[in-house]
Amino acid sequence: MIRVVLASRNAKKIAEVRRILDQAGAPIQLIGLSDLEVEVTDVPETGATFAENALIKAQSVVDQTGLPALADDSGLTVEALNGMPGVLSARWSGAHGDDVANLNLVLNQIADVPDERRGAAFVCAVVLVVPGAEPQAAEGVVTGHLLREPVGENGFGYDPVFVPDGYDITTAQMSADQKDSLSHRGRALRALARAL
């Protein structure tokens, strides 16, 4: 069992990642940044890709704590926005972490986009950095399309408007187990767990 810091203060995300890793049998005891006694400073996520940002975040936690660190970077890529918000998904509206503002901005921006051009995908890159070892990375993708109004109360971020291919409900209408089984973060984390 290895103690790993997840580079996040988002309680929902920490719970989700812990649940997925446990179910995948990963030998990881996960803690969040808020569980540390040392204060970890956030670094700017200046990467042009999800994998670059995940590596930047994990490496920064390792540098500041000396502990193994796991980071993910994920987001929504929208066809009618040329693949954005992408790496800027969590700060699309300018305010970092304001899920409602970010989601409403995307809906407003593509309000006039017809149904056949509302394709989107959730993409997640995860990177595990253990001091003295090569970083391990994995990626997961779920394709789907965007609704015009939010539906569902579960999940977070853009979940209430995203309908995965093959479903007729949003990821915010799914149970945690159902969402994990198909989600971009679940796919990336299970790929990483297999590699460990």
Place this chain on the structure above:
Amino acid sequence: MIRVVLASRNAKKIAEVRRILDQAGAPIQLIGLSDLEVEVTDVPETGATFAENALIKAQSVVDQTGLPALADDSGLTVEALNGMPGVLSARWSGAHGDDVANLNLVLNQIADVPDERRGAAFVCAVVLVVPGAEPQAAEGVVTGHLLREPVGENGFGYDPVFVPDGYDITTAQMSADQKDSLSHRGRALRALARAL
């Protein structure tokens, strides 16, 4: 001299287009939508490109008024936003035509983007539709980069943060003549004027 309706209610844009066409010697007497006695209804700009949107707008005015119509569609393409806001430039913040909100949103979205990835371009497509004739189209592009804070009081839209290649001032710091001589809209309109 042909009387042409510009598909716009933006007084600054109408003045700019009129000035450029006059200087190019185009045989066009330009009026705006507000100068018409008939009420023209806006149509959704659902095109995926600037040229598609310009044609949609010009054709709609022709359909509703029977008069020749000129429309432009233009915007800012930002490298770090995969070419967006693009056709959504005027409504990037969700509120159509709120220049300050749109500009601030782009600045916030790319706040962490390093200088070497702040490239951008102003692109403009113009289309003239004369009833009974083939539509005439032209395009103009000006490449440059984006500042981190607005500078300059002239122009409109994203002018206060856009520095064209070969200059060290924004297009909002230029005189109207100087801006016209290099601007994307000027280039597109002069190309159209030559074709007439």
